[in-house]
Amino acid sequence: MSEEFEFSIKAKSNIAEIIKRYPEGRQKSALLPLLHLAQEENGGWLSVSAMDKVAAELEILPIEVYEVASFYSMYHLKKMGKYVLEVCRTGPCCNVGAEELIHYMEEKLGVACGETTADGLFTIKPVECLAACGSGPVLQIGPDYHYREHLTKEKIDLMIAELKAKG
Amino acid sequence: MGKKILLEHIDVPGINTLEVYRQKGGYESVRKALKEMTPDAIVEEVKKSGLRGRGGAGFPTGMKWSFLDKKSDKPRYLVCNADESEPGTFKDRYLMQHIPHSLIEGMITSSYALGAKTSYIYVRGEMMEVIRILEKAISEAYSAGFLGKNILGSEYSLDLYVHPGGGAYICGEETALLESLEGERGNPRNKPPFPAVWGLYGCPTVVNNVETIANIPWIVNHGGEAYAAIGIGKSTGTKLISACGNINKPGVYELELGVPVEEFIYSDQYCGGIANGKKLKAVVAGGSSVPILPAALILKTALGEPRLMTYESLSEGGFITGTMLGSGGFIVYDEDQCIVRNTWNFSRFYHHESCGQCSPCREGTGWLEKVLHKVEYGHGKLTDMDLLVDIAGKIEGKTICPLGEAAAWPVASAIRHFRAEFEEHVKHPESCCKMHLHYEMIGNH
Numbered sequence: 001m002s003e004e005f006e007f008s009i010k011a012k013s014n015i016a017e018i019i020k021r022y023p024e025g026r027q028k029s030a031l032l033p034l035l036h037l038a039q040e041e042n043g044g045w046l047s048v049s050a051m052d053k054v055a056a057e058l059e060i061l062p063i064e065v066y067e068v069a070s071f072y073s074m075y076h077l078k079k080m081g082k083y084v085l086e087v088c089r090t091g092p093c094c095n096v097g098a099e100e101l102i103h104y105m106e107e108k109l110g111v112a113c114g115e116t117t118a119d120g121l122f123t124i125k126p127v128e129c130l131a132a133c134g135s136g137p138v139l140q141i142g143p144d145y146h147y148r149e150h151l152t153k154e155k156i157d158l159m160i161a162e163l164k165a166k167g
Numbered sequence: 168m169g170k171k172i173l174l175e176h177i178d179v180p181g182i183n184t185l186e187v188y189r190q191k192g193g194y195e196s197v198r199k200a201l202k203e204m205t206p207d208a209i210v211e212e213v214k215k216s217g218l219r220g221r222g223g224a225g226f227p228t229g230m231k232w233s234f235l236d237k238k239s240d241k242p243r244y245l246v247c248n249a250d251e252s253e254p255g256t257f258k259d260r261y262l263m264q265h266i267p268h269s270l271i272e273g274m275i276t277s278s279y280a281l282g283a284k285t286s287y288i289y290v291r292g293e294m295m296e297v298i299r300i301l302e303k304a305i306s307e308a309y310s311a312g313f314l315g316k317n318i319l320g321s322e323y324s325l326d327l328y329v330h331p332g333g334g335a336y337i338c339g340e341e342t343a344l345l346e347s348l349e350g351e352r353g354n355p356r357n358k359p360p361f362p363a364v365w366g367l368y369g370c371p372t373v374v375n376n377v378e379t380i381a382n383i384p385w386i387v388n389h390g391g392e393a394y395a396a397i398g399i400g401k402s403t404g405t406k407l408i409s410a411c412g413n414i415n416k417p418g419v420y421e422l423e424l425g426v427p428v429e430e431f432i433y434s435d436q437y438c439g440g441i442a443n444g445k446k447l448k449a450v451v452a453g454g455s456s457v458p459i460l461p462a463a464l465i466l467k468t469a470l471g472e473p474r475l476m477t478y479e480s481l482s483e484g485g486f487i488t489g490t491m492l493g494s495g496g497f498i499v500y501d502e503d504q505c506i507v508r509n510t511w512n513f514s515r516f517y518h519h520e521s522c523g524q525c526s527p528c529r530e531g532t533g534w535l536e537k538v539l540h541k542v543e544y545g546h547g548k549l550t551d552m553d554l555l556v557d558i559a560g561k562i563e564g565k566t567i568c569p570l571g572e573a574a575a576w577p578v579a580s581a582i583r584h585f586r587a588e589f590e591e592h593v594k595h596p597e598s599c600c601k602m603h604l605h606y607e608m609i610g611n612h
Contacts, residue, residue: 021328031350032333071352072333074292090254091512092498095412128516129254130293133411134418145295
């Protein structure tokens with residue numbers, strides 16, 4: 001069982017502003033933005049409780065939230081590492097060595113793609129094209145989703161050391 | 168051949184800010200449109216310009232605009248498709264990141280032309296950085312009176328919002344995008360009715376790509392005829408090409424349509440030739456969905472004519488010997504690249520991204536991926552190539568949206584042009600593609 005989720009006060013005012021972007025009665029349009037917000041406030045994943053709170057905010061049924069959350073690849077329906085390394089595995093990045101680097105990351109962290117390290121810090125999540133093919137291999141890390149481009153083994157070593165130090 | 172419309176000021180420091188953007192003539196089209204032109208006059212200029220949709224389909228923008236149901240008393244919407252996800256394509260992200268106001272200005276002028284009072288920019292969720300940049304630019308535009316009530320003292324009011332996606336390639340298809348914007352799964356809708364009649368919330372809606380909209384200010388400022396004078400024939404204006412793969416200078420280039428492909432690949436002004444002194448093997452010229460062509464056919468048509476970067480020249484020869492300009496995602500393969508592995512990789516992508524609504528695509532993309540995986544990993548049969556072509560043919564044209572074609576074309580074209588390489592994988596799996604010996608399948612779901 002996961003813990004009960006609550007939006008922060010700041011998020012609540014943000015939610016009110018987001019809903020106003022859409023016509024009256026069309027508040028369901030705010031679903032994707034609210035799921036991003038809930039995921040960010042729930043430590044990087046969407047528990048059932050978090051999705052239920054989104055449903056309550058939008059006055060829709062929980063099932064309407066679950067069916068949408070499970071469709072889109074950015075929403076994590078299980079607990080992930082603190083840092084999700086979303087690394088591109090699509091053609092153009094592979095042309096410039098992405099496969100070798102993904103395997104390097106697996107070896108270095110001692111986990112396979114889709115798994116989380118024992119300390120709960122890292123999950124390797126191969127993703128499809130990130131629209132950065134000119135600067136591949138590329139990965140990004142939520143919740144800021146800053147791109148790390150032109151990846152090399154050395155850059156991955158540095159990045160992991162840096163994130164470990166941050167804890 | 169060096170006309171720049173979108174990236175003329177890309178190197179100007181601070182061009183991402185409203186202040187510098189205005190110093191370079193930015194937002195002039197909003198003033199001109201609101202003070203001097205009727206909405207219909209703008210639509211006419213866009214028609215005259217010959218501008219074609221820059222997202223990949225190449226449909227004439229002015230014609231798309233003129234389909235908007237003007238008799239309806241419902242609100243009208245303009246929605247910008249910034250869900251750039253076609254492998255090989257990164258031009259919209261580049262433009263929004265560096266010159267966000269060019270999109271905002273285009274949205275305002277286009278919304279006025281279409282009579283939209285509320286407009287949305289649907290941005291790929293993964294591009295959170297771009298979303299923050301656009302939100303900042305929009306707030307600057309509100310402060311300067313280019314958005315909100317009574318823009319520049321006119322009768323016209325407009326609200327503009329950024330809407331983040333949730334990660335789904337299919338949402339780049341316009342009706343899936345509208346579903347997603349309504350808070351639903353990204354399942355494409357049957358057409359007709361087209362969005363121009365039944366779009367967002369059942370209201371008349373135009374959905375246009377980022378680059379398409381960013382061209383509108385120039386057309387308003389200089390006129391449709393001036394735009395049509397750039398380029399060749401029905402390929403008017405400039406096009407952003409995002410070049411990647413095994414080249415010396417990957418990046419986004421704005422070209423006047425008509426540059427020879429050979430010049431684009433080898434000139435230092437553009438891609439700068441094949442990296443590491445290797446030879447050119449193949450090109451996917453317009454994003455992963457378009458047919459792959461071997462070096463000989465991308466440089467020259469089957470008739471021996473030099474191939475040009477235009478809609479017409481790239482499609483010369485149809486799908487037998489030609490391809491498409493598509494989204495402008497230009498992927499270059501050197502002699503060391505394995506076409507079988509690349510085709511399998513793309514098939515996995517389409518399988519992963521199929522929304523599952525239509526059986527031929529949901530099932531067919533999975534079959535393509537599995538059979539290609541088998542061939543790539545040395546367990547294929549010589550009959551598999553015909554099987555792949557057969558499956559591809561049974562997806563194509565049998566689905567609600569074009570993802571079916573997008574999944575079928577790369578496979579059919581790879582086998583058409585590189586059948587010997589596929590057969591080699593079957594006959595001598597140990598000696599052809601080394602990649603699979605080193606790396607097991609990555610993150611298969």
